[in-house]
Amino acid sequence: MDAAAPLFRMEGVSKRYGGVRALEDAELTVHGGRVHAILGENGAGKSTLIKVMAGVVAPDKGRMTLEGTDVSFPDPAAANRAGVVCIFQELSLIPDLSVADNIVISNPPKRFGLIDRRAQRRIAEDALARAGGEDIHPLAPVKDLPLSRRQIVEIAKALARKPRILILDEATSALTAADVTTVFEVLKRLRAEGLALLYISHRMHEIAEIADDCTVFRNGRSVATYQAGTKSDNEVVEMMIGREYSHAFPAKSAPAADEKPPVLEVRNLSWGQRLRDISLTVRAGEVVGLGGLDGQGQRELLLALFGVTKGLTGDILIDGKKKTIASPRAAKSRRIGMALIPEDRKTEGLMLAMAVGANLSFAALDRLSHWGIIDRDGERKSIDEVIRLLAIRTAGLDVPVASLSGGNQQKVVIAKWLMVAPRIILLNDPTRGIDVGTKQEIYQLLRKLAGSGAAILFYSTDYSELIGCCNRVLVIYDGAVRRTLEGAEITERALVASALNIASEPAKADA
Amino acid sequence: MRDWRYTLAAQRGTLIALGLFMGLFALYVAKHPAGFTANVVQTAANKGAILAFVAMAQTFVVLTAGIDLSAGMTFTFTNCLGSYIVAGSTPTALLGCLGVLVAGSVCGMLNGLIVIYGRLQPIVTTVATGSIYYGLALWLRPQPGNSDNFNSDIADLMTGKTFGVVPSALVVLLAVVLVVWVPFRRSTMGRAVYATGSSEVAAYMSGVPTQQAKFWAYALSGLLASVGGLYLSFITYSGEANFANGGAYTLYSIAAVVLGGVSLFGGVGSAIGAIFGALAFRTIGDLMFVFELDPLFQPLFQGVVLLLAVCVGAARLFRIRNRLDLFA
Numbered sequence: 001m002d003a004a005a006p007l008f009r010m011e012g013v014s015k016r017y018g019g020v021r022a023l024e025d026a027e028l029t030v031h032g033g034r035v036h037a038i039l040g041e042n043g044a045g046k047s048t049l050i051k052v053m054a055g056v057v058a059p060d061k062g063r064m065t066l067e068g069t070d071v072s073f074p075d076p077a078a079a080n081r082a083g084v085v086c087i088f089q090e091l092s093l094i095p096d097l098s099v100a101d102n103i104v105i106s107n108p109p110k111r112f113g114l115i116d117r118r119a120q121r122r123i124a125e126d127a128l129a130r131a132g133g134e135d136i137h138p139l140a141p142v143k144d145l146p147l148s149r150r151q152i153v154e155i156a157k158a159l160a161r162k163p164r165i166l167i168l169d170e171a172t173s174a175l176t177a178a179d180v181t182t183v184f185e186v187l188k189r190l191r192a193e194g195l196a197l198l199y200i201s202h203r204m205h206e207i208a209e210i211a212d213d214c215t216v217f218r219n220g221r222s223v224a225t226y227q228a229g230t231k232s233d234n235e236v237v238e239m240m241i242g243r244e245y246s247h248a249f250p251a252k253s254a255p256a257a258d259e260k261p262p263v264l265e266v267r268n269l270s271w272g273q274r275l276r277d278i279s280l281t282v283r284a285g286e287v288v289g290l291g292g293l294d295g296q297g298q299r300e301l302l303l304a305l306f307g308v309t310k311g312l313t314g315d316i317l318i319d320g321k322k323k324t325i326a327s328p329r330a331a332k333s334r335r336i337g338m339a340l341i342p343e344d345r346k347t348e349g350l351m352l353a354m355a356v357g358a359n360l361s362f363a364a365l366d367r368l369s370h371w372g373i374i375d376r377d378g379e380r381k382s383i384d385e386v387i388r389l390l391a392i393r394t395a396g397l398d399v400p401v402a403s404l405s406g407g408n409q410q411k412v413v414i415a416k417w418l419m420v421a422p423r424i425i426l427l428n429d430p431t432r433g434i435d436v437g438t439k440q441e442i443y444q445l446l447r448k449l450a451g452s453g454a455a456i457l458f459y460s461t462d463y464s465e466l467i468g469c470c471n472r473v474l475v476i477y478d479g480a481v482r483r484t485l486e487g488a489e490i491t492e493r494a495l496v497a498s499a500l501n502i503a504s505e506p507a508k509a510d511a
Numbered sequence: 512m513r514d515w516r517y518t519l520a521a522q523r524g525t526l527i528a529l530g531l532f533m534g535l536f537a538l539y540v541a542k543h544p545a546g547f548t549a550n551v552v553q554t555a556a557n558k559g560a561i562l563a564f565v566a567m568a569q570t571f572v573v574l575t576a577g578i579d580l581s582a583g584m585t586f587t588f589t590n591c592l593g594s595y596i597v598a599g600s601t602p603t604a605l606l607g608c609l610g611v612l613v614a615g616s617v618c619g620m621l622n623g624l625i626v627i628y629g630r631l632q633p634i635v636t637t638v639a640t641g642s643i644y645y646g647l648a649l650w651l652r653p654q655p656g657n658s659d660n661f662n663s664d665i666a667d668l669m670t671g672k673t674f675g676v677v678p679s680a681l682v683v684l685l686a687v688v689l690v691v692w693v694p695f696r697r698s699t700m701g702r703a704v705y706a707t708g709s710s711e712v713a714a715y716m717s718g719v720p721t722q723q724a725k726f727w728a729y730a731l732s733g734l735l736a737s738v739g740g741l742y743l744s745f746i747t748y749s750g751e752a753n754f755a756n757g758g759a760y761t762l763y764s765i766a767a768v769v770l771g772g773v774s775l776f777g778g779v780g781s782a783i784g785a786i787f788g789a790l791a792f793r794t795i796g797d798l799m800f801v802f803e804l805d806p807l808f809q810p811l812f813q814g815v816v817l818l819l820a821v822c823v824g825a826a827r828l829f830r831i832r833n834r835l836d837l838f839a
Binding site for chain 1: 513514517518520521694697698699702705706708709710713714715716717718719774778779
């Protein structure tokens with residue numbers, strides 16, 4: 001690290017969301033003319049750190065200094081004015097406006113009080129040229145551009161704001177290899193111009209190529225800062241893991257060792273650029289985990305299996321027979337017997353304003369009714385059953401589901417799907433944002449369901465859950481299965497290393 | 512070099528509305544017993560202009576991805592107010608005109624403040640405030656009427672023919688476009704309105720003043736609705752608190768913006784398109800007359816045309832690959 005005074009410093013910054021500590025006493029020192037990489041696994045505090053720096057969230061405590069003077073950013077505009085500009089992942093472009101409109105959005109050039117379109121055009125062309133996007137027409141609407149070009153526009157937009165600190169949050173995740181090369185040339189030039197670059201990426205080889213300094217985050221704390229190239233990949237992984245295991249997991253049971261075909265089998269499933277050639281099997285009684293960093297295609301895979309996506313290629317086999325699943329309705333039919341516990345219970349899982357009882361029986365209504373008339377007694381009986389099974393704590397069946405705690409809401413989502421007695425259960429990060437006690441109950445339940453012959457595909461961003469619950473874990477990277485871990489191989493070290501797509505652990509590595 | 516293609520694509524909705532209007536209007540004058548004469552055009556322009564103003568009002572709010580169900584009632588209220596205060600000598604009457612416009616803007620600002628700070632949905636807010644504005648109108652004019660010294664000189668000037676040929680309604684419409692719409696479209700505030708309607712999260716993250724943008728969109732909406740109300744006073748010399756008429760203008764203004772290529776999802780379209788949408792919508796009604804069809808079929812016929820236009824706009828849904836995007 002050079003001796004020059006730091007451009008930006010963050011000391012003792014903490015942020016809590018409810019009971020969850022997202023950042024705790026975070027420290028960061030950024031110098032001009034250097035690329036500073038931020039590393040850490042899911043939920044380590046990287047995105048909160050960026051949001052604090054970019055003025056999106058206010059920290060609970062701590063101080064930030066820019067060139068030695070204290071600063072605070074009440075909103076993104078304030079951060080921009082101070083020269084801190086963040087490139088979010090495909091979040092900040094306005095789809096219906098043109099490329100040029102987007103590039104100057106926060107501060108359009110003006111003449112006689114009105115926007116000067118010629119100056120705007122000039123600024124946009126300059127910025128696009130600096131960002132390596134000379135081929136993008138400034139008048140093209142952003143919504144018509146492919147993802148990789150949009151990312152270039154994002155960078156051009158950031159440059160047009162004359163940043164002193166440029167934050168790139170997974171800025172290359174949507175780019176092709178050729179585009180990444182272009183972007184890196186741009187970044188190196190900006191570094192030479194004296195900008196400070198904060199680079200968040202899960203691609204270790206990119207970090208190795210471009211970073212000067214690295215800071216590792218774990219559990220919301222900055223645990224180490226070192227000069228790039230002074231630590232091996234293994235040492236880096238070592239610093240990223242080390243989370244305490246606070247949950248007790250039920251004992252794993254092996255799937256029945258019979259000759260029956262797997263309940264769910266997927267062969268060479270692809271969907272555009274998001275899913276690439278995925279093959280997997282889930283047997284009765286087995287819990288198969290989906291690992292990897294957040295947003296690598298796990299959610300898309302579950303949605304594809306559940307019949308939500310169009311234009312899939314590849315085969316889905318149920319009990320060894322090829323099936324087409326055209327919609328969620330088809331997926332839950334007796335023919336397939338599939339259930340998906342969605343990620344966002346508030347929008348995809350529950351009708352928040354409706355009663356607990358009504359929510360519980362929604363998915364199973366066709367089974368509980370005759371000729372379109374709901375069998376009230378039958379409904380009541382099945383509801384009582386699942387409420388007892390999952391120990392849902394509610395003041396009654398008629399209270400709106402919105403009045404329950406987060407953990408109990410999640411139980412309602414799960415219970416609702418158990419009422420259709422599914423044989424294949426897909427779970428999309430079901431324990432996000434719920435309390436430890438409920439988590440334990442969900443783990444128990446998963447095992448119980450597996451024990452009674454269900455095939456379970458379980459995506460979680462919490463690695464300890466994958467380790468504690470799964471018979472096998474498929475690590476997804478960039479829409480493809482990167483590695484399969486089985487039994488004792490499922491360790492945090494192996495999960496982190498394969499999630500980052502680096503080959504650590506020379507022993508008993510590739511399955 | 513290919514600039515014109517992008518410009519053309521961006522104006523597609525407006526151009527389609529223009530084409531639709533021209534086609535319908537050509538049919539209308541061709542069938543009209545009097546043909547393409549100044550009087551025929553003037554009558555059509557006067558009727559069309561009123562809806563065009565209310566449609567412009569609707570456009571501002573729809574661009575923010577909201578909807579203004581009070582537009583027709585603001586229009587009715589300002590019409591009633593105009594029938595009182597556009598009176599006396601010409602200077603006093605002009606001051607009265609200004610008063611009407613200020614009153615309309617205040618109605619719009621109130622909508623904006625409730626939507627922004629009350630965090631209520633635009634649809635609920637404007638149903639409620641629309642009822643209030645209608646209540647005010649009814650209080651002003653329990654029966655239709657005008658003030659004894661209503662200034663009909665200004666009214667005639669605004670609704671007659673400029674230089675003896677051009678309908679004044681079109682001149683006024685053009686003036687409003689030049690004074691209100693063009694500067695809006697080229698101001699930072701205008702761009703903020705488009706950005707907010709297109710993606711509020713992205714706009715906020717880009718440091719766009721989204722709340723101010725909404726406020727001014729609603730304020731301009733109120734202003735334009737009062738231009739319509741004022742113009743109705745000019746045509747009729749009077750004010751009438753007609754509930755059915757106010758409601759019809761609200762709904763027709765929504766139909767007009769949709770025909771004019773303004774997206775109800777926000778962020779796309781222009782008031783110019785909405786004007787042609789309004790004129791086209793009016794012409795549909797007039798066509799019934801020249802083709803000697805039973806006027807009772809007018810709503811049915813207008814509905815069918817509107818539905819067809821909306822279907823064309825929904826064609827994008829065929830390209831969606833993730834069904835969850837259908838609900839986004």
